[in-house]
Each structure stands twice: as C-alpha cells, then as structure tokens.
Amino acid sequence: RDWEPPPSNITADHLLDGLLTADFSFESCRSRYEFAGYHKKSSHKPSPYLIAKLRKQEALQKRCGPGTTTYENAVRRLDSGEGVGGDDGCRYLVYISYRGLGNRMLAITSSFLYAVLTERVLLVDGGRDAGELFCEPFPGTTWLLQLAGAGWFSPLRSLQGYLGGSKQSLGNMLQSGGPVSVSADGNVSWSAPRPPTYLYVHLAGRYGFHDSLFFCGAHQRLLGEVPWLFLWTDNYIVPGLFLTPPFRGELEAMFPEKDAVFYHLGHYLFHPANPVWHAVTRYYWSNLAGAARRVGVQIRVFQKNQPPQAVLDQLLSCVRGEGLLQETTTVAANGTSSSDTAVLVTSLSSWYYERLRDEYGGGVHQPSHEGRQRWHDAAHDMRALSEMVLLSMCDELVTSGYSTFGYVAQGLAGLRPWVMTRAPMWADDWTEGLDPREPCPRAISVEPCFHSPSAYDCAAGRDVELDKVTPYIRHCVDVKWGIKLV
C-alpha cells in the first residue's frame, strides 16, 4: 500500500477530534487529513475551549488578513506611522524567520499561541520557504506575510535587519526611558499622545533584562495598544506565557492537559505540503511499515571536538541499557526479535547509520545525510521536515539533548523520548556535565524545553525559582536552566 484514495467522508478521526476545520479540500493538502492514520491514537483530546478559540482565530485571520482592504489599510498606516486606525479592531503579530527549521517551528507555535491570546493576526515572514514546506493552516486566507502595498521603507521590508538592534524594541525603549511612564504601583503606560505604530520584541538567544519584561502583565497591557508587533525568537516561549499573569487562566482553560500544548498546536499548524508528504509516506511504506516496532534515533552533535565514537558509545549504551535494542540479533525479552524492529536514524552524518547497520543489519534506515546545516535551501529544509515527521511515526524515540529538531519530532509523536545528554553548546569541553552512568534520562514530558526563560517575577520585583512557581512547570533533563510544561 503506498497510496490511499481520499477519504470519502471526513470523520472526527481525520479532524483530530475537532482540532482541524473541515473547510479545506482533501487534495489541497493530503497530510492534513491523512496524518492521523500514521500515528497511534492519542489519549490527548483538545478541549472544547481550545477548539472554540481556534475557530475564532480562523475567523480573525480571514477578516483582517492579507487580501482584505483592512489589511491594506493597516499596512498603509504602518508605513506612514499614522498609528491606530479605524475601528476595525485588527492588530498584527509578525513572526520573523530565524535559525534552523526545528527552532522556527517552535517559535511559530509560540507566536501563534501569543496571537490567539492577544487576539492578533499571525503573519509568518515567508522570506524563507514556509510556503513550500507547509500547507496553509487558516482557511480562506494566507498566513504568509504579504508585502504588496508596503512602501520601500516599510518596517515590513527590513525584518531581517532588526537583529536586536532596533531602537523601536520593547527592551531598548524601556532601557532608554522611551515614551513610557511607570507609576509607583508598577503600572506602565504610554506617555506619548498615542502608542507607537509598531514595536519589535526581541526574545532570541539570551535576551536582555528589559526584553524579558515582555513576560510581565503590566507590559502586556502596554503592548496590547500597539497595532503591529514584530517578534524575533528562536525559542519555545510557551512555558513563559503560562508564567505571565494575564494569560495563565486563559491557558489553563485552553489546555487542561498542560503537557499537550505543542502536541495539539503542532498538529493544528504544521501540515507538510503535498511534495513533502509524498516523500514521507513513500519512505514510510518502503522502509518502516513492515516492522512490528519502530525505534527512532536522532543524532545531533553540536560540539565540533566531540569524537563520533563517543557519541556512538553513548547511543549504544542508551539503547541497550533501556532495552530499546538488543546487543545481538537474538530474540528479545519481550519475544520480538530485532528483525521485527525497524530503526530510523536521522543525522547530518552517515557514520552512525553505517555503524548501526554493521551491528543490526538491514532493519536500520537513514533517509538522508546532508553533511552540514544549510541556509535558504528549500530542498534541504524539506528533507529536515520529512525526517522530523518520520521520527514522529516511530513507537519509541531516542533524541539528542538541546536539539529543537528532536523536540518537534517528540512533540508531534506525543512521545516522551530518551534524551542523550550533551555538553552546553558553548562549553569548551564536550564531556562537561555528562554522566556515563546515565547516558539518556527519559524526558519528563512530551513538551519542548524553553531554553532561556526569564526568572524575574515582575510583581515581586525579584528572581524566583521557576520550577517552584506551579506544579506543571519543571526544569528539563537536557538544559538544566530550561523549563517545560509537564
């Protein structure tokens, strides 16, 4: 079986229990309604409240998005700096494309959730290849930023130039005492006659203290008055949104199961476009479908001086120690022989695949070995997306710590992976913090890790221990200062 006829009627299963709208045709995006068939049925159900919020967001995207007069007027006001315009109630959040595909998918998910919470239209900077990789998530409109109508000096045209240096950023404005007044009780408001037309929010890498005030309730009220926000982040900031007081109640209502935020939003947003989906399903049926069990192994090496043999040793000690793969091809304790198991290896290098194949034989597969990470290369990104999706079709996952590529795979799969720990990327010594007795602790939840949270409690005016604030936020096993929903 390598091709299925379109489902004759779309059922609740195809629509992921109401998460997806039925407003798209099957042919326009096969993965949207076929995806469920390749994944185990999950116990995670989207809440009725989440579903209602998604339908409301779809209506907003259609009413205010590209192609409408409202959008054209909003772009014109942005260019002329006229500020808040008519009473159409349309405000925008532009996600600025940045870094590798895994980072981008986590950042888009975060931007989307922030847009839903603040009732903004999400627009994705399509300067890269988002349009070739993914189907449109919102019916009757596009989520790709459209420049038609924008002037040559429009802020929309200089997105990649922001890089944290923009004077028009929240952090710079707060630091340099921009048109903002702070009252004795900590409230902040615009002191200028009207709020700026746009503001840039910098939450990339290890952003500064003033940027981190984004996670304060008072500053959120300030941002709410700005018609256009530009967000530059490579992070999964969702746990930070749960820590932002005005959003907490709303998020708890949308996600009664806190550990399924990316699972639901990832399944809502990321439908591989037909050519990517075709490659995924063809590979699946040729190499993985016949096995009783599929083990996915994602190898990502950040430290240039880390010897490949050490990575392989860590992997073997992990898969054997955890009983995922046996030492030889004899029958395993649970009665399945290794030949019933398909192993899917993803890595930029083919070396690990070759060693595993020497050891385990023909059940080991690697779809591609790209050698190195590439930029502005749609074919390369399409292979990366295919592999994240193929990993998500496995029954068990071993991932590499710190890697957002692995987070996306585990999140779409709904699996808690075994995480091969890594030294921090900036460590000179690749062995820093590694414990050979524990090569791959199990992730405490399916959720991605937020690598650089802000520990500052705005109301208290001091830093707090982030894993003590609520029972559903804990530190990650791979990034010790990172936090995740559990």
Ligand code: GDP
């Ligand atoms: P991270 O750097 O591991 O957090 O993940 P990102 O996805 O943000 O960036 C890494 C990029 O390198 C990916 O998007 C791919 O372009 C490439 N890459 C890394 N590992 C793999 C892999 O196993 N397979 C493929 N096809 N590409 C990979």
